[in-house]
Amino acid sequence: PDTNSKSKALYDRALSSLPGGNTRTTVFMKPYPIYAARGAGCRVWDVDGNELIDCINNFTSLIHGHAHPALVEAATRQLALGSAFGMPTESEINLAELLTARLPSVDQVRFANSGTEAVMMALKAARAFTGRPKIAKCEGAYHGSYDYAEVSLDPKPTDWGGNAPVSVAYAKGTPDKVLADVVTIPFNDIDGAVSLIREHGRDLACVLVDPMPNRAGLVPADKAYLEALRQATRDVGALLIFDEVISFRLGYHGAQGLWGIDPDLTTLGKIIGGGFPVGAIAGKSEVMAVFDPRHGKPALPHGGTFSANPVTMRAGLAAMELLDQNAFARLDAIGEAVRKGINDAFRRHGVPGTAVGLGSLLKLHFGERPIRDYRSAYMSEAETKRQSVFNLEFLNRGVLAAGYGLMALSLPMRDADIESIIRAASDALAQVASKT
Ligand code: PMP
Known part of the structure; x- marks a missing residue:
């Protein structure tokens, strides 16, 4: 955490007028959330000028990215x-x-x-x-x-x-x-x-x-x-x-x-x-x-x-x-590519886990067993640890995903963006392998 961060200053200010400084439980993050300044296409910039590839898209609601x-x-x-x-x-x-x-x-x-x-x-x-x-x-x-x-x-x-x-x-x-x-x-x-x-x-x-x-x-x-x-x-x-x-x-x-x-x-x-x-x-x-x-x-x-x-x-x-039929074909293709890229990276780094989902939606699980329902998806302590290390490392490599592992892709993502997402996930998984 950077104590000179503008996000941190905003969060400190928010603490007195908003409960826990927060309006949406889902966007809360410790030690403080990153405040958005603007977005364009598949990218968002925070108030400190950091650029992120947006893989949450306001919790799946933006399919054309930002400011189309x-x-x-x-x-x-x-x-x-x-x-x-x-x-x-x-x-x-x-x-x-x-x-x-x-x-x-x-x-x-x-x-x-x-x-x-x-x-x-x-x-x-x-x-x-x-x-x-x-x-x-x-x-x-x-x-x-x-x-x-x-x-x-x-x-x-x-x-x-x-x-x-x-x-x-x-x-x-x-x-x-x-x-x-x-x-x-x-x-x-x-x-x-x-x-x-x-x-x-x-x-x-x-x-x-x-x-x-x-x-x-x-x-x-x-x-x-x-x-x-x-x-x-x-x-x-x-x-x-x-x-x-x-x-x-x-x-x-x-x-x-x-x-x-x-x-x-x-x-x-x-x-x-x-x-x-x-x-x-x-x-x-x-x-x-x-x-x-x-x-x-x-x-x-x-x-x-x-x-x-x-x-x-x-x-x-x-x-x-x-959002015509071609758009859906493209979303299916990029979703498949990211799932495959991340699943390969799980294996390459010897980290137990899988990327599941369909079309433009995916989610990472950090265990070996097949996921069928809520109970099989329920994370052990070791899995929770792997997930939290992954989240932080993924964010530090410039990709925004939901804290609980959900990712939603968008149409403005080009092949180079898809490669960046997979590379960031792979590097983050390498960190998971060495830190857990
Ligand atoms: N149903 C499902 C399946 C959802 O995922 C959500 C929100 N993520 C809702 C309902 C509620 O939608 P909203 O946040 O717009 O109230």
Whole structure:
């Protein structure tokens, strides 16, 4: 740590007006976080002038990197016309039409301001539609901060109970009644998940699943697992909700297109806002009708002062239009190259570990065993040590990734950038080999 650092000075100042100097737990770092000054393409510069290749892209939300000219132009043109109105604008129809055209299961869309809100409204829509109280979600999967959605996000081995997951509070203060209405199911375990869905079937409004849950290890769901969830939810009359807040960046038709699954509702966020705050609930007209105000108070009223604001809508549309089939092919290729490069480096340096993921997303694990779900991804002390040495060494070699090992690549990355990322990872792994 450099005591003359401008980041450190900013952090010291932040400590009195922000709790722990912080607004987002995810961007906190010890001894102090690095403050961003600006970004362009796949690079960010911090307030001390250090240049970094950005492999986190605001936690997967920027797929065109920073300050893409088309997005800057779309947003600023709208800013000059007014940023938000107490009226709808054409821009929300344009983005909704693009999303319904791309996502096979989606007839209609409802916009919100974050992924958290999108998941909250999707769960409430499922309850309103079915008249049932419970929701099911996978152990270790992150879906934002709604009380029900964050249950069993990070249970410790001492709280695992037996084979079947149990519902464990994530945040202090979570009411027991919330835990009682959340059925925690195992990821990638058909028998375990289906038997719980059957057991709670009559009370179950929905099953919420991320097809490649980042916090639960970023391993893709087995197709058979998702098919089993689809079948079991149909059998018990519950909805299947795909959380594609992150996974929509995996393919032109989303993760549901890649896996060939037909969910009832889909939640979106991140990339669809072109770098601005966004969320969306999308799905079958029959279910989306809970929001329809034409016949008086809807089953599920939903507003949001900034929902569908035209700056987000126009930037989002510009971002999505740039994201054509070729763009996805390029993202797949660079993701493959980085995963392979890092996996080769793990072997070369004799460090136990793997890079997992799909498309433009990857995550590093520091153990030998195959990763299938939250429990197999759970790190031992030795693995945590290797990860923390790696993170610091990777950052010192000019690459920004998430503290918990997630990386999200972006379209502005050229072959030379990909090589730099792999070289930095390899050099960081050499340090892990010598220091742990
Ligand atoms: N769902 C998933 C799968 C997410 O990864 C996230 C955020 N990382 C959310 C929901 C919540 O989105 P937001 O941070 O926009 O509230």
